[in-house]
Every structure is written in C-alpha cells, then in structure tokens.
Amino acid sequence: MNEPTRSTHTLPAPPLMTPAAGLRFTPTWTLFYKEVLRFGKVWLQTVAAPLVTTLLYLVVFGHALGGRISVYPGVSYTAFIVPGLMMMAVLQNAFANSSSSLIQAKVTGNIVFLLLSPLGPGEIFVAMTAASIVRGVVVGLAILILALFYLHLPVIHPLWVLVFTLLGAGGMGALGLIAGLWAEKFDQIAGFQNFLIMPLTFLAGVFYSVHSLPPAWRKISLINPFFYVIDGFRYGFFAASDISVWLCLAVSAAFAAVTSFLAWRLLRSGYKLRQ
Amino acid sequence: MSPPPAVWVSGLRKAYASHLALAGVDLAIPEGEFFGLLGPNGAGKSTLINILAGMVHRSSGRAEIFGFDVERDFRRSRQMLGVVPQELAYDPFFTVREFLRLQSGYFGLRHNDDWIDELMAELDLADKADANLRSLSGGMKRRVLIAQALVHRPPVVVLDEPTAGVDVELRQGLWRFMRRYNQEGHTVILTTHYLEEAEELCSRIGILQRGRLIALDAKDHLLARFTWRVLTVTFDKDPGPLPETLAGFLSGAGENTLVLRLDQSRHSLGAVLTALQDLPAQILDLHVQEPDLEDAFTDILGNMGLEQP
Known part of the structure; x- marks a missing residue:
C-alpha cells in the first residue's frame, strides 16, 4: 500500500493553545487536587488511623520507658520520641499516598484517564508528589497538635522542621511513585511497605539515640537515609541531634533528589504504563 | 495549502517480544470522516488506536493527529483526541x-x-x-x-468497541449521538465487532488483519464489489427439477423452497422469474438478499485464507 498523501502543514487552530512543553498550572493543579480529594474522602483510613497508631506508640513507649531513659539533657523521653514518631508517620503516609493511588489506578484500569490526558511526566510527578507531601504534613500536624495536649514540646528551629518535612515527605512521595509504577498488584506494595519502609523507619532512631547502640548497629543506622531525615527533623525541635544537622540536610536532600530523579525518569519512559 | 488530515499514519510498526502487532500500516483519515476500523481479534486495531492515544510506543513509522506527532508533540495531539476505551x-x-x-x-x-x-x-x-x-x-x-x-x-474521537455489551436501546441512542457529533464536523473513528454498526455509521472502512491494512475503501465501494444477490423462492408444493437454465444458480433447497445465487451483472432477474413461473408449482413468496458489510468482510478475509472474527 502506498504512503498516504499528506499536504504541507497548515495547522488548524487547536481547541486550546497548548504549549508543547513546560509545567502547566491547571492540569498539574487538577491532578494535585484529585489526589488530595482522594485521600480526603477516606480520611478515616488515611489520617485518623495513622494518628491513632502513633498515639498508641507514644502512650505505650512513653509510659513504659519514660522514667528510665534520658537522651538529651532537659528533654523527657516522651518528648524525645514525638518528633521521631511524627516524621515516621509523615514518611509512611507520604509513601502510601502516591503508591496506593498509582497501584489502585493500575489494577482497576482507571490509569487510562491519566494516560489519555496531555499531562506530561513532570506535571504528574509534581502533582502526585505534592499531594503526598500534603498527606504527610496533615498526619504530622495532627500528631503534633494532639501531642501538645499531652506534653510540652519546644520548636526551637521551625525552619529546619519545615525543611526536613518537605525533604522527607517529598522523597517518600517520589519513592511511592517508583513503587507504584513497579508493582503490578497490591501485594507487592504491601511487601514494599512491610519489608522496606517499616523496618527502615523503625530503625532510624525514632525511639533511641544512635549513640546508645553498639558500634555495629550504629554503623548500620548510618547507612539508613531515614535516620538523617528524623535526626535533622528532631534538631528543629530541640536544637540537639545525634550528628551534624548539615550532614542530615545533605543526606536528606540527596535522598529526595535521587528518588525524585528516578521517579521522573520512570514516568518519562512510561515504565509499566505505556507499552 | 490544505490542512493536514485528522489522522495520518505512515509505515507504522509495533513489534512485541513474541509477535508483530502492526506490520507497517499506512492510513490517512480526513477531517470530518466517520471511519470504521474492522478486523478479527488480535488484528492490531487496539494497538493502532493505543499508539494514536499515546498509550503504546511505536517501534517505527509515524503517527500524527492533525499534524502533531503523537509522541514528540503528545500534549497537542492528545488535546485533539478523545478516546472511549474498550474496558469499563x-x-x-x-x-x-x-x-x-x-x-x-x-x-x-x-x-x-x-x-x-x-x-x-x-x-x-x-x-x-x-x-x-x-x-x-x-x-x-x-x-x-x-x-x-x-x-x-476534541476534533477527533476514537470509539473502541463503544457498544460492546450494551442493550439495543442504548446502542441506538449512542448511534444517534455519534452520527450527530460527526455531522457537526468531528472526525470519528470506530472499531467494532458489530459489522452492522460499521455499515450503519461509517463512510469508509479499513480492515486490519495480522497487523496489515488489507482493505481500505469507501463503504459503498466495498459493497459494490459484490454484485451477487440471493433469491429465496417459496412454492405451494415441490416445484420438481429445475430447468437447465436455472440449475447452475441453485445454492440450496428446502421443503418447497429454492435458494438461487445470482450475479446481478450477468443474470436478469426478470428472465429468472419467468423461468420459475414455468415450473409446475405456484410461487407463494420471494425474498431477495443484498450483500452487506459482513459478506464483504467475510469474502475479503476468506480470499486471504484468514479466519473470521
């Protein structure tokens, strides 16, 4: 069959003046809004449940160990674990938001509506990561507000609190995108959460200072990026940390940058989305 | 300079690890056309549509919507395209x-x-x-x-099996809606297993088989290729043996019924009826069946030794 004829282009006016590239506000905002609306509609599962779990940790660990352990001078053990628990919830929920949204859309087939749209990989990345940050922040703030009813908690450097929240939640939102793209069933996401995210967050110094660990465990903790996010976040509250806050910043930023770059690359290539 | 076609595809190939889904498809669909894309399961219809929609990466060749490449200029091409997916x-x-x-x-x-x-x-x-x-x-x-x-x-709409599994009333409603949308100037591409649907709606038909476009023509031209008619005659009693002039047309027989297959370009229906009236039985009923798209489809695939959907 011969090649079909095609005239030299005199393009008809598109229905909308869509730029060929760049980050467009309305499509990006819409996807962000949809992702926030999605977790907002199931707030009992996405906000209330992690809040209750964290408060249980706080009550059980705080009461059981509160009188026996002192980590930083002038800081009670219960107060010490609050920032760690907050950040743990922020990390886990930021990951859960993007990963569950993607895997649900893939399994149920409604990912097609996103794929048919003119949203570019950068726009999808920004919208979904931002929504993950919002969920992490909402859960973290809820824990902080409830904790303030329970004990005195200083926030000496709020800017550091903000910076580590954004880096931790952003990095985990991006990691959730990677997991959601890679996984083909819910089981695989659950495996990712239970065998990687959960152990890494638990072993990131939420309940203890790494100085209290034996040297071998201390070394292992130092290769865990979540340790740096939590330690830097805690510095924002108490102006005290296990290691330099600048090193925490560098590692947290590197973690967020690497996961973001990988997520963007996978989205751009259409990995497991576009055959 | 005339505007580019609504859809333009040239040398389009898609190879998967295990098979070749599209083996070099060339196709141009002008603006405002109601185009039917037919073919058996696995012929490559969905692959072609998914490449146009940006859901499948092509292996080679070109695909454009109103001149916008579906990958390099995906934002503009997708802005021009609306797709009704097959899955619910x-x-x-x-x-x-x-x-x-x-x-x-x-x-x-x-x-x-x-x-x-x-x-x-x-x-x-x-x-x-x-x-x-x-x-x-x-x-x-x-x-x-x-x-x-x-x-x-969108100026171009792709309907991938839009009436699969829907009841007759809804199907009729959707046909009316799609026809009106097309009459307003939009280009509509329809893939369907219901050949009656394609015959009712489409002005031009493409038939895909094993990744190749094996037929591409106006619906009326496709149908005009088939000049035969089937004449079913019911008598009041057994009409007995047919005269020699009619025996060659006989394609079936039942109780008091004869089925004759006639080539309209060569056989006069009047002469056939005259010969039938000479038989020793009265004609009670006559039915003439014209070829439809299903016959054309079956014939094209049959000529290529291919299975039907």
Whole structure:
C-alpha cells in the first residue's frame, strides 16, 4: 500500500493553545487536587488511623520507658520520641499516598484517564508528589497538635522542621511513585511497605539515640537515609541531634533528589504504563 | 495549502517480544470522516488506536493527529483526541460530575460546567450527576466513558468497541449521538465487532488483519464489489427439477423452497422469474438478499485464507 498523501502543514487552530512543553498550572493543579480529594474522602483510613497508631506508640513507649531513659539533657523521653514518631508517620503516609493511588489506578484500569490526558511526566510527578507531601504534613500536624495536649514540646528551629518535612515527605512521595509504577498488584506494595519502609523507619532512631547502640548497629543506622531525615527533623525541635544537622540536610536532600530523579525518569519512559 | 488530515499514519510498526502487532500500516483519515476500523481479534486495531492515544510506543513509522506527532508533540495531539476505551474503567472515589470536572482540568479547562451539563443531558446522565461512579450500571458507565472522551471537545474521537455489551436501546441512542457529533464536523473513528454498526455509521472502512491494512475503501465501494444477490423462492408444493437454465444458480433447497445465487451483472432477474413461473408449482413468496458489510468482510478475509472474527 502506498504512503498516504499528506499536504504541507497548515495547522488548524487547536481547541486550546497548548504549549508543547513546560509545567502547566491547571492540569498539574487538577491532578494535585484529585489526589488530595482522594485521600480526603477516606480520611478515616488515611489520617485518623495513622494518628491513632502513633498515639498508641507514644502512650505505650512513653509510659513504659519514660522514667528510665534520658537522651538529651532537659528533654523527657516522651518528648524525645514525638518528633521521631511524627516524621515516621509523615514518611509512611507520604509513601502510601502516591503508591496506593498509582497501584489502585493500575489494577482497576482507571490509569487510562491519566494516560489519555496531555499531562506530561513532570506535571504528574509534581502533582502526585505534592499531594503526598500534603498527606504527610496533615498526619504530622495532627500528631503534633494532639501531642501538645499531652506534653510540652519546644520548636526551637521551625525552619529546619519545615525543611526536613518537605525533604522527607517529598522523597517518600517520589519513592511511592517508583513503587507504584513497579508493582503490578497490591501485594507487592504491601511487601514494599512491610519489608522496606517499616523496618527502615523503625530503625532510624525514632525511639533511641544512635549513640546508645553498639558500634555495629550504629554503623548500620548510618547507612539508613531515614535516620538523617528524623535526626535533622528532631534538631528543629530541640536544637540537639545525634550528628551534624548539615550532614542530615545533605543526606536528606540527596535522598529526595535521587528518588525524585528516578521517579521522573520512570514516568518519562512510561515504565509499566505505556507499552 | 490544505490542512493536514485528522489522522495520518505512515509505515507504522509495533513489534512485541513474541509477535508483530502492526506490520507497517499506512492510513490517512480526513477531517470530518466517520471511519470504521474492522478486523478479527488480535488484528492490531487496539494497538493502532493505543499508539494514536499515546498509550503504546511505536517501534517505527509515524503517527500524527492533525499534524502533531503523537509522541514528540503528545500534549497537542492528545488535546485533539478523545478516546472511549474498550474496558469499563472508572474511578470509584468520585461522582460523575467530579470525574468530568477532573478530566476537564487535565485538559486545561477550569470552568467547563456548561459543557459538562450539556454532555450529561445529551447522554441521559443528568440525574446521575452526583452518583458515585461505582454505583452506576454498565450502560451508564459506558455513557460516562463517552462523556469523558468529549469533555474537552476534541476534533477527533476514537470509539473502541463503544457498544460492546450494551442493550439495543442504548446502542441506538449512542448511534444517534455519534452520527450527530460527526455531522457537526468531528472526525470519528470506530472499531467494532458489530459489522452492522460499521455499515450503519461509517463512510469508509479499513480492515486490519495480522497487523496489515488489507482493505481500505469507501463503504459503498466495498459493497459494490459484490454484485451477487440471493433469491429465496417459496412454492405451494415441490416445484420438481429445475430447468437447465436455472440449475447452475441453485445454492440450496428446502421443503418447497429454492435458494438461487445470482450475479446481478450477468443474470436478469426478470428472465429468472419467468423461468420459475414455468415450473409446475405456484410461487407463494420471494425474498431477495443484498450483500452487506459482513459478506464483504467475510469474502475479503476468506480470499486471504484468514479466519473470521
């Protein structure tokens, strides 16, 4: 069959003046809004449940160990674990938001509506990561507000609190995108959460200072990026940390940058989305 | 200079690890056409549509929507295209109105409620506007899929098996809707297993088989290739043996019934009827069957030694 004829282009006016590239506000905002609306509609599962779990940790660990352990001078053990628990919830929920949204859309087939749209990989990345940050922040703030009813908690450097929240939640939102793209069933996401995210967050110094660990465990903790996010976040509250806050910043930023770059690359290539 | 076609595909190939889905397809669909894409299962119809929609990467060749390459200029090509997917996909978190607003936003439209209301009214979805998508019947979900494809008013619409599994009433309604949409100047590409549907709606037909476009012609031309007619004659009693002039046309017989296959270009129906009246039985009924698209489809695939859908 011969090649079909095609005239030299005199393009008809598109229905909308869509730029060929760049980050467009309305499509990006819409996807962000949809992702926030999605977790907002199931707030009992996405906000209330992690809040209750964290408060249980706080009550059980705080009461059981509160009188026996002192980590930083002038800081009670219960107060010490609050920032760690907050950040743990922020990390886990930021990951859960993007990963569950993607895997649900893939399994149920409604990912097609996103794929048919003119949203570019950068726009999808920004919208979904931002929504993950919002969920992490909402859960973290809820824990902080409830904790303030329970004990005195200083926030000496709020800017550091903000910076580590954004880096931790952003990095985990991006990691959730990677997991959601890679996984083909819910089981695989659950495996990712239970065998990687959960152990890494638990072993990131939420309940203890790494100085209290034996040297071998201390070394292992130092290769865990979540340790740096939590330690830097805690510095924002108490102006005290296990290691330099600048090193925490560098590692947290590197973690967020690497996961973001990988997520963007996978989205751009259409990995497991576009055959 | 004339404008580019609505859809332009040249040398389009798609190879998977195990098979070749498209083996070099060339196709141009002008603006405003109602085009039917037919073929048996696995012929490559969905692959072709998915490449146009940006859901499948091509291996080689070119594909453009109104001159915009579907990969290099995907934002503009997707802005020009609305796709009704074959699968009944839906997002269980949202209502019909929320879903259509979100789809509008993906296409850069922030205040699209007037058009959304119009679409819902056209598709009899207005009273379901605030119902969760999960609660809708299959037919209603199919209507929502059509609404989402049209929510950004695309000049090209692809309907991938749009009436699969829907009842006759809804099918007729969707036909009317699609015909009117096409008459307003939009290009419509229809893939369907219902050849009656393609015959009813499409002005031009392409038939894909094993990744190749084996027929591409106006529907009327495809049908005009078939000049034979089937004449079924019912008598009041056994008409006995046929005269020699008619015996060659006999393609079947039943109780008091004869089935004759005639070539209209060579055989006069009047002469045949005269010969039949000479038989020793009275004619009670006559039925002439014209060839339809299914016959054309069967014949084309049959000539190539290929199976039918």
